[in-house]
Amino acid sequence: MPTPFIRPSGDLPASLSALVWRGDTLGRPVTASCASGFGALDAALPGGGWPGFGLTELLSSPAGALEFRLLGPALGRVCATGREVVLVGPPQPPHLPGLLPYGVTARQLVWVQAGTPVERLWATEQLVKAGSCGAVLAWLPQARPAQLRRLQVLASEHEGPVWLCRPAVSARESSAAPLRLLVRPGAGWALAVDVIKRKGPPLAHTLQLPALPAGLSAVLPPRLLDLDLGHGAADRFPVPREADHAVVRTPTAEHRRPAVPH
Structure with a gap:
């Protein structure tokens, strides 16, 4: 039986070639993505924005x-677009006046109060599975790898973005999420963002995104708008690495030796 001829991807029809992803290039989502509002970040994200049909982890x-x-x-x-944004288990009550300048209205902001990790995970799964909202933003600091895999499977059918917020130390752990970002305070009002996982080649540099909270530009004096903190707080919060795993324990009173007088 003759060996079937396999055409190189460059010779494929345009409709099929668009679906082929090469490992040295950024992946492209099947559907349109949601622009982040930051040009440098969109250029670093597969598809040019926050992707749908998959999880995005924000670690901070x-x-x-x-x-x-x-x-x-x-x-x-x-x-x-007329869709709702659902928040699951935010650590603090949402501050609507701070979100209104972005265009987030009270009618379209849904806050799910879920007190325990089990409740937050269950609510997130049901929202993603239903697919009835425009975006889901959930705080799941204690999510385990198996739970992340399940959420990724569910999110692969959700058209809008699904963001999971987890601690910065989770960057040392593996995750089924195809997109993972580490977010830290940057210089002045900027955010220092490291794309630690994406569909494409690694991003070797840290993005500095100007992120003055919406609405503050109208009330802050010029000296605070041009706030310069030198190298920024990002230098004080380095990217977690696998080697940074030492545990330091403060000795208890029973283990402290009394001072020896000289």
Whole structure:
């Protein structure tokens, strides 16, 4: 039986060639993505924006401090389509006046109060499975690898973005999410963003994204708008690496030796 001839991807019809992904290039989603509002970030994300049909992990500490500054423009774009944004288990109550300048309205912002990890995971799974909202933003700091795999399977059928917020130390762990970003405070009002996993070649440099909270530009004096913190807080919060796993314990009173007088 003759060996079938396999055509190189460059000779495929345009409709099929568009679906072929080469490992040295950024992947492209099957459907349109949601622009992040940051040109440098869109250029680094497969498809030129936040992808649908899959999980995106946002890793930062402390929880709730930076997520809305990064996602605010995208949440506003979701609401502009008439869809709802659902928050599951945010560490602090959502501050609607801070989201209104992005275009997020009270009618389109849904807050699911889920107190325990089990409740947050269950609510997130049901929302993603239903596919009835424009975007899901969930805080799941204790999610295990098996739970992330299940969420990724469910998110592969969800058209809108699904963001999971987890601690920065989770960057050392493997995850089924095809897109993972580490978010830290940058210089001034900027955010320092490392794309630690994406469908494509590694991104070797840190992105510095200007992320002044919406609405503050109208009330802050010029000296605070041009705030310069030198090298920024990102230098004080380095990217977690696998080698950084030492545990330091403070000795308890029973283990402390009394001072020996000289």
